[in-house]
Amino acid sequence: MPKVSESHRAGRRRQILDAARTVFARHGYEGATVARLEEQVGLSRGAIFNYFPSKRAIFYALAQEDLERALRLLLDRDFGAVLRMMNAESPEWLAVYLEFMRMLRTDPGLRAEWSNRSPELIGELAEHLGRQQQRGELRSDVSVEAIGTFLGLVADGAAVHISAGYPIDVESVVRLVGSAIERPRARPAPPSPPRPPRS
Amino acid sequence: MPKVSESHRAGRRRQILDAARTVFARHGYEGATVARLEEQVGLSRGAIFNYFPSKRAIFYALAQEDLERALRLLLDRDFGAVLRMMNAESPEWLAVYLEFMRMLRTDPGLRAEWSNRSPELIGELAEHLGRQQQRGELRSDVSVEAIGTFLGLVADGAAVHISAGYPIDVESVVRLVGSAIERPRARPAPPSPPRPPRS
Numbered sequence: 117m118p119k120v121s122e123s124h125r126a127g128r129r130r131q132i133l134d135a136a137r138t139v140f141a142r143h144g145y146e147g148a149t150v151a152r153l154e155e156q157v158g159l160s161r162g163a164i165f166n167y168f169p170s171k172r173a174i175f176y177a178l179a180q181e182d183l184e185r186a187l188r189l190l191l192d193r194d195f196g197a198v199l200r201m202m203n204a205e206s207p208e209w210l211a212v213y214l215e216f217m218r219m220l221r222t223d224p225g226l227r228a229e230w231s232n233r234s235p236e237l238i239g240e241l242a243e244h245l246g247r248q249q250q251r252g253e254l255r256s257d258v259s260v261e262a263i264g265t266f267l268g269l270v271a272d273g274a275a276v277h278i279s280a281g282y283p284i285d286v287e288s289v290v291r292l293v294g295s296a297i298e299r300p301r302a303r304p305a306p307p308s309p310p311r312p313p314r315s
Numbered sequence: 316m317p318k319v320s321e322s323h324r325a326g327r328r329r330q331i332l333d334a335a336r337t338v339f340a341r342h343g344y345e346g347a348t349v350a351r352l353e354e355q356v357g358l359s360r361g362a363i364f365n366y367f368p369s370k371r372a373i374f375y376a377l378a379q380e381d382l383e384r385a386l387r388l389l390l391d392r393d394f395g396a397v398l399r400m401m402n403a404e405s406p407e408w409l410a411v412y413l414e415f416m417r418m419l420r421t422d423p424g425l426r427a428e429w430s431n432r433s434p435e436l437i438g439e440l441a442e443h444l445g446r447q448q449q450r451g452e453l454r455s456d457v458s459v460e461a462i463g464t465f466l467g468l469v470a471d472g473a474a475v476h477i478s479a480g481y482p483i484d485v486e487s488v489v490r491l492v493g494s495a496i497e498r499p500r501a502r503p504a505p506p507s508p509p510r511p512p513r514s
Contacts, residue, residue, distance in 0.1 A: 207420055211417050214413060214417070214475060217475055217478070217479040218410050218413070218478055218479060220479045220480060221406055221478065221479050221480035227480070255494070258487060258490060258491065259487075262484065262487040262491070263491075265484070265487070266487070266488060266491045268472070268476075269469060269472035269473060269475075269476060269483075269488065270468060270469060270472055271472070272471070272472040272475040272476065273467070273468035273469055273470070273471040273472030273473075273475070274468060274472075275475070276413060276416055276468075276471040276472070276474070276475060277467075277468060277471065279416070279417055279420065280416040280417060280419045280420050281419060281420035281426070284468075285461065285464070288457055288458075288461040288464070288465070289465060289468065291456075291457060292457065292461070292462075292465045292495040292496065293495065295454070295494050295495045295496075295499070296491040296492065296494045296495035297491065297494075300494070300499060300500075301499075
């Protein structure tokens with residue numbers, strides 16, 4: 117197959133994903149009918165389903181792209197960058213991502229697929245966190261897995277807040293999450309506040 | 316009005332809320348039709364709407380009850396008790412609670428009402444956290460409001476995980492959240508781990 121066809125395919129795939137994200141964000145998963153996808157993508161259903169076997173597969177690919185973007189940011193930058201990216205994300209799309217999470221419970225096929233998602237990146241994150249533990253940057257009395265799950269928990273909570281129309285105060289959350297997962301420093305704690313308790 | 320009527324009204328209200336919670340959990344907000352509510356409650360729509368002005372008002376009352384139960388647990392016990400309560404909650408209902416959160420963004424009336432929710436309990440929590448700061452139990456370099464928001468963020472993330480069919484490892488989360496919000500203790504940090512970094 118000639119090279120141009122490969123890049124043509126990648127471009128088409130991108131076109132479908134971008135348009136589908138808009139449709140899902142606007143109408144939710146159920147409301148994203150094939151007719152609406154066709155109209156927004158500008159391709160027939162035959163052409164679309166030549167790239168993805170089903171609407172669910174498009175949805176899955178978008179959720180996986182988001183996850184990988186977040187993991188990449190966490191690896192290359194930090195958790196604050198992930199939260200800032202989420203604050204800038206469309207609340208409608210975050211609502212659709214949350215819809216996807218809910219589908220995991222009731223769709224065993226989707227759940228099985230999701231449990232094998234992005235193994236390279238997830239492995240890379242586990243190694244990254246493990247090295248941070250070894251260097252004494254992260255606490256080591258809690259497993260790498262528990263730290264990763266906790267970061268996911270906070271990010272999913274942020275998705276709920278942002279999709280409800282309440283942006284995240286990134287600085288406060290980063291500070292609190294830092295204290296949660298970093299190794300305590302050897303400096304003495306600051307003195308107790310001098311004021312008597314309010315009664 | 317005689318006393319018996321008051322307690323009768325309270326019982327009816329309870330009956331409606333319990334049955335409605337089942338219907339919302341089973342069918343979602345949109346799918347919870349008045350016919351389904353009538354059937355599950357065992358009362359006519361006339362009787363139901365004698366207690367609540369609308370389906371939305373029933374939904375709001377349920378979300379508020381959940382919030383108040385969580386705040387009460389946080390005040391009387393601790394954050395772990397809140398997470399354990401959520402683990403025991405029906406994943407379907409948590410999904411409906413998340414649907415409620417999403418409605419806040421697009422329904423200005425609901426949002427305005429929610430921003431004035433349970434003022435006594437929320438005031439009580441702010442005072443409780445303030446006293447913990449004064450006693451040096453909670454960190455005081457972050458506002459009481461930021462701590463409260465953070466606990467809400469973690470709880471909402473827990474709702475996402477549980478409604479997706481992944482229960483929370485309460486012990487790990489409580490440990491991490493504790494380090495996030497507690498005042499650092501004056502003890503020196505443990506020594507760095509002796510093993511060389513994996514390469």
